Amino acid sequence: MKVKFPRWFYQLASPKWFYDISGKLLPWLIVVTVLLMIVGLTWGLVFAPEDYQQGNSFRIIYIHVPSAILAQSCYMLMAVAGAVGLIWKIKMAHIIAKCAAPIGASIAVMALATGAIWGKPTWGAWWVWDARLTSMLILFFLYVGVIALSSAFENKASADKASAVLALVGLVNIPIIKYSVEWWNTLHQPATFKVTEKPAMPSEMWIPLLIMVLGFYCFLAVILMARARTETLQREKRADWAKTVIENY
Amino acid sequence: MTPKRKQRLIIILALVFGSSLAIGLTLFALGENINLFYSASQIASGDAPKNTRMRFGGMVVKGSVERSTDSLEIAFKLSDGASQVKVVFTGILPDLFREEQGIMAEGRLDEQGVFQADEVLAKHDENYMPPEIAESMKKKAEAIQ
Numbered sequence: 001m002k003v004k005f006p007r008w009f010y011q012l013a014s015p016k017w018f019y020d021i022s023g024k025l026l027p028w029l030i031v032v033t034v035l036l037m038i039v040g041l042t043w044g045l046v047f048a049p050e051d052y053q054q055g056n057s058f059r060i061i062y063i064h065v066p067s068a069i070l071a072q073s074c075y076m077l078m079a080v081a082g083a084v085g086l087i088w089k090i091k092m093a094h095i096i097a098k099c100a101a102p103i104g105a106s107i108a109v110m111a112l113a114t115g116a117i118w119g120k121p122t123w124g125a126w127w128v129w130d131a132r133l134t135s136m137l138i139l140f141f142l143y144v145g146v147i148a149l150s151s152a153f154e155n156k157a158s159a160d161k162a163s164a165v166l167a168l169v170g171l172v173n174i175p176i177i178k179y180s181v182e183w184w185n186t187l188h189q190p191a192t193f194k195v196t197e198k199p200a201m202p203s204e205m206w207i208p209l210l211i212m213v214l215g216f217y218c219f220l221a222v223i224l225m226a227r228a229r230t231e232t233l234q235r236e237k238r239a240d241w242a243k244t245v246i247e248n249y
Numbered sequence: 250m251t252p253k254r255k256q257r258l259i260i261i262l263a264l265v266f267g268s269s270l271a272i273g274l275t276l277f278a279l280g281e282n283i284n285l286f287y288s289a290s291q292i293a294s295g296d297a298p299k300n301t302r303m304r305f306g307g308m309v310v311k312g313s314v315e316r317s318t319d320s321l322e323i324a325f326k327l328s329d330g331a332s333q334v335k336v337v338f339t340g341i342l343p344d345l346f347r348e349e350q351g352i353m354a355e356g357r358l359d360e361q362g363v364f365q366a367d368e369v370l371a372k373h374d375e376n377y378m379p380p381e382i383a384e385s386m387k388k389k390a391e392a393i394q
Contacts (some may be wrong), residue, residue, distance in 0.1 A: 049379030053345055058377055087257045123370045124343030128353075130285040168261060172269040176276070185284040185306060187353055189375045201377040 013090045016234045016241045022225045029222050036215030043208035057121045062209055064114040065192050066216040071111050071139060072174055072221060074104035078146065079171045082164025092228075094160035095235065097167065098150055099227035103220065105143035112136060123187055131180035132188035135173060142170035156235070286353050292364070293332035305334065306353040306372065314348060327352060327364075338366040344378050345371035 011017040044062035051058035078100040085093035115133065116126045127133065146163045152160035181190045192209070193199055199206040236242040250258070275282065286306035287297040297303060307327030314325040321340055326333045336354050344353060351372030356365045378386075 004387075049381075051377045052380040052383030053373060054377075061377070083261050086261060087254050122343070122345055122373055123353075125368075125370050128285065128370065130365060131283050135369075165264065168265055169268045171265055172272045176272070183283075185286050185288070187285055189373055192375050198285055200375050202379065202382060205377055 010228050013088075013092050015092055015095075016239070018092055018228055019232050019245070022229055026222065026225055026229075029218055029225070033215060033218040033222050036211055036218060040208050040211035040215050044212060048208050049202075054122055057118065060114050060118045062112060062212050063193065064118055065209060066213045067107050067114060068111040068136070069193070069213055070216045070220055071104055071108040071136075072177060074100055074107060074168070074219070075139060075142070076102060076171070076174060079164075079167040082160075082167045085160060085162050091235065092232070095228050095231045096165070096224065098160065099147045099224055099231055101143055101150065101163070101167075103223050103227070105140060105147060107216075107220075108136065108143055112140060118231075124186075128187045130186040130188055131184045132177065132186050135177040135180050138173055139170075139177060139245060141172060142166070145170075156158040161174050269353055288329040289327055289332040289334045290329055290335045292358060292362070296360055299360065302355070302357060303353045304353055304367075305336070305358075305364050306351065307334070309346070309348050309350055309352055311348045327354070334364055335364065336364040336366050336369075338369050340369070342366070342369055343371040 040062065045059050048059070048062075050056050078097045081093045081097035081100065084090055085097060112133075115136075119128070120126050146167050149166055150159045150163035153162065178191075180186060181188055192201075193206075193213075199209075233242050233245060237246070276390045289305075289307045291297050292305060297305070305327065310326040310333055313333075314323065316323050316362035322337065323339070323342065324335060324337045325333050327328045328334075336356075338354065338356075346369065351374070353368075353370045353372055354364060354366035355368040358364050
């Protein structure tokens with residue numbers, strides 16, 4: 001069986017091509033991110049109605065839910081990139097995986113912190129050891145583990161391999177986070193966004209939330225590209241194209 | 250796909266499936282212990298240990314809240330739909346505490362089957378709505394009744 005992908009798909013693996021195309025895409029993505037964030041934040045924090053039970057403290061959902069979704073998406077991205085790098089020995093995949101780890105870790109911290117800030121006024125506690133919160137904390141530790149492992153090796157190739165393996169082993173945590181609220185009794189409420197159903201809130205509440213989620217995804221793309229560009233230059237510093245880029249900077 | 254790549258793909262799939270299986274079996278074995286709290290039925294049927302620290306969760310039964318007039322003591326019943334268990338607590342309740350609201354209490358079950366709580370946390374669900382809509386839904390529900 002031989003599957004043929006379009007040309008640009010194979011070109012993704014070329015560091016030079018990635019550097020060129022991401023340089024062109026980045027300004028547009030930044031504009032889109034800023035627009036989505038401004039619209040989502042003002043709509044969510046100012047114009048969206050308050051909740052009948054929680055009042056205004058519910059508005060932290062517009063930061064908490066996007067960051068929680070993104071922390072998991074970023075992990076999946078990192079693990080898949082790691083697997084692609086391991087199987088096809090593609091340099092770019094390892095660069096993406098390496099750059100995704102610190103971003104994911106910071107977003108996971110944001111999800112945990114906003115969750116704690118939300119938990120205090122509504123539940124009455126900053127932290128509870130329920131299945132959802134604990135599995136989210138484990139996600140953060142996995143990110144930290146991947147970062148530590150990838151910087152523990154002198155040799156870049158071994159570092160990439162080891163951290164990709166750890167990322168793949170940790171992948172099992174993602175469905176646990178997702179279904180923890182259904183499998184066990186937790187203090188945390190069930191998911192806000194479900195694939196199969198309409199969200200259990202009126203549209204003037206969930207549309208800004210959706211905009212924030214999209215804004216966060218674009219934000220991830222921006223930061224990831226920016227980091228990956230630097231990492232690419234660093235790794236390719238002996239290639240002619242990279243030398244020209246650095247000299248002309 | 251070259252044989253070498255195919256082999257690496259199989260190894261990686263085996264790695265992911267193997268670790269998922271191991272974690273899955275561990276969680277399955279831990280089972281109930283991962284639950285954050287016991288339900289009212291579990292306490293009523295005697296599954297919950299007495300005189301050990303544990304957590305108990307359920308809905309506050311309508312009309313069961315009794316406040317003391319001269320102290321912060323409060324008594325209420327929690328239910329899971331099937332059974333009801335009385336809870337006694339002294340202290341400040343979270344803002345979201347109200348009748349028919351999900352609550353989690355931490356404390357001990359005494360010999361009389363009363364739950365002596367020293368901490369009460371409020372649970373909320375994912376059904377967010379503006380106050381006006383909540384108000385009109387309440388009115389509709391009353392009209393139907």
